[in-house]
Amino acid sequence: MTVVIQVVLLVIGFVFLVKGADWFVEGASKVAEKFGIPQLVIGLTIVAMGTSLPEAAVSVSAALKGSADITIGNIVGSNILNILIILGLTSVIRPVAVQKSTIKYEIPFVALISVLLLGIGYTDQVVGRMDGVILWALFIAYLLYLLKMTKSGEAVLEELPEEDKDMPVWKMLLLIAGGAAAIVIGSDLAVDAATELARIFGMSERLIGLTIVALGTSLPELVTSVTAAIRGKADIAVGNIVGSNIFNILFVIGTSALITPVVYAPNFLVDSIVCIGAAVLLWLCVVRGRRLGRGGGVVMLLCYAGYFAYLMR
Helix, strand or coil: CHHHHHHHHHHHHHHHHHHHHHHHHHHHHHHHHHCCCCHHHHHHHHHHHHCCHHHHHHHHHHHHCCCHHHHHHHHHHHHHHHHHHHHHHHHHHCCEECCHHHHHHHHHHHHHHHHHHHHHHHHHCEECHHHHHHHHHHHHHHHHHHHHHHHCCCCCCCCCCCCCCCCCHHHHHHHHHHHHHHHHHHHHHHHHHHHHHHHHHCCCHHHHHHHHHHHHHCHHHHHHHHHHHHCCCCCCHHHHHHHHHHHHHHHHHHHHHHHCCEECCCCHHHHHHHHHHHHHHHHHHHCCCCEECHHHHHHHHHHHHHHHHHHHC
16 A cells, blocks of 8 residues: 555656646746747747756755755666657657757767766766856856857757737746746655655665656656657657757756755666767767668667666666
8 A cells, every 4th residue: 555655646746747847837938928038048948948847856856855866867867768768769650850960069968968977976976066067067058059059040949839928927927836836846746755665665766766757757758759759740859858868967967966965876887878878879870861760769769678677687
């Protein structure tokens, strides 16, 4: 009965996280539109960060509660899932075109910051506040890069749905407040339930973070990408997933480390290498034809199956 209760609480936590992120992004976008903030700025900040809110909430909450393995496991696991599972499934459903800038700059940048995370974490087994400053500096540089690329017309941002200009400001603020509250509640429930399940089954927090929590916080990306593929609109899937992975490392871990130093257990060495390998595999699959085909998708899914078997051994 205790297991059932914890599973239910975990699911409820994920539901709160996903819906909270939706409400927060919708409310913040509408407020920005209402006060004349350019859509470009909204897209680069509110919408781009929106899909990383579940990871951010869970990681910060876990770090504050001393469950560092869930913090690191959530981000490393999410980044592996994003590429191998989400892009794998998406490209199997429908081959995905990839922007030139994504191949030339963004995918290599994901691999580079994944190596950086491994380096700063494994060296002294902690991602400290100074590391957080470094990650945030790179995060700001990445935002400036996006701004430059978009102004030059080389980057494509997902268009926001047409806004309801008649919505009163109080309702917009209610969406923001409600979304933020749902994210906090959801992250609290998810971390507590995941930690309790790990204790009951004798599983490590690392394993819980790399699998269950990573999948739960990646639900927005999973649903969005697969739905877009089914509808024949998957061309921006690779760019969105790559962007999410960059946000996860630089923004989420950077913010967590600034709030409180995050312990990086030596056990994460293999997982971090797999995370780097996933980015390199993605680059190899798209560098020639500028598209991620079904063959590449199958290879990615098989790679995740092998990694999952390693985790379960």
